[in-house]
Structures are given as C-alpha cells and as structure tokens.
Amino acid sequence: MNDISKSFANLVNYNNGFFKSEKQSAFLLSQTDCNVYTSCGNVYCNSFTIDYYCDKDGVVKVEQHNFKTGKIVLKWERKIKGKQTIQDKKTIAQLKRRIKKYEKSIKSREESIQKYIDKNMMDLYNSSMDYDKNALNNHLSKLKEYEN
Numbered sequence: 001m002n003d004i005s006k007s008f009a010n011l012v013n014y015n016n017g018f019f020k021s022e023k024q025s026a027f028l029l030s031q032t033d034c035n036v037y038t039s040c041g042n043v044y045c046n047s048f049t050i051d052y053y054c055d056k057d058g059v060v061k062v063e064q065h066n067f068k069t070g071k072i073v074l075k076w077e078r079k080i081k082g083k084q085t086i087q088d089k090k091t092i093a094q095l096k097r098r099i100k101k102y103e104k105s106i107k108s109r110e111e112s113i114q115k116y117i118d119k120n121m122m123d124l125y126n127s128s129m130d131y132d133k134n135a136l137n138n139h140l141s142k143l144k145e146y147e148n
Helices: 003-014 022-030 086-115 119-147
Strands: 036-043 046-054 059-066 072-077
Touching (some): 003 022, 003 046, 072 086, 086 119
Antiparallel strands (some): 036 046, 046 059, 059 072
C-alpha cells in the first residue's frame, strides 16, 4: 500500500471520507482517474484491487475486487444522515448480539444468587452486576443512536 492509498484509507477510517482541506482535495483528486482511485494488493497469492470512488467532498464508497473469486464487495459507504449503510447494519446486529449476551449474563447471575452466593462473595457479585448493567445500558443507547 503506497502513501496515496493510505491517505484514502485514513479519510475513510477517521474522517467519514471527507477531505480535510482544499489542498488535500486538489492533490488526491488529481491522482484519480474519472474520480476513481484504484489500489492493488496481494495477500497469500490472492490478488485484489480496492477502488475508492470520490466526489468533490471526499470518498463516497470503497469496493474490493477479488480476482480469484471474481467477487466485488462493498467495503464502505459514506453515511448520509437518516440512511443506514452496510456498516451501520453490521454494527446494529453486533450491538443486538452483545445486548442479548449481557441480558443473559444478568439473568443467570440473578438466578445464581439464591443458590451459590454467600456473604463473602456479595461484593464480587455486586460489582459484576453493576458492570453488566452499565454495559447493557451503554449498548442500548448506542443502538438507539444507530437506529435513528
């Protein structure tokens, strides 16, 4: 991966695809061919290209083309307010799995308090329950943000 490929990747990862300055915009767009920058790579004899599609504001979407399988995979798309991207859908599914895990953990811990917990273990039990409840609340609030 060369420096220009890294610049495009950093825009995607850290700035939602938007250019940081007019100077950066002018330079990176001058390196594209019809507003598409193609970066090539090879991992374990699997060749691929990554295409960065741009507009005047920055990177719009990123696609990966795998030559061995012939598949084209959409890796990233700029988030438009009110529209869920593929990344948002994956994040929502991940948050739902984690919420389910914390709910299950809290439920099993509440059931075990009657059977196995004695006075000495109560502090550990309380701290674990607090951790799980805080994590559950954090994940629920993140889920609400993504769904709105």
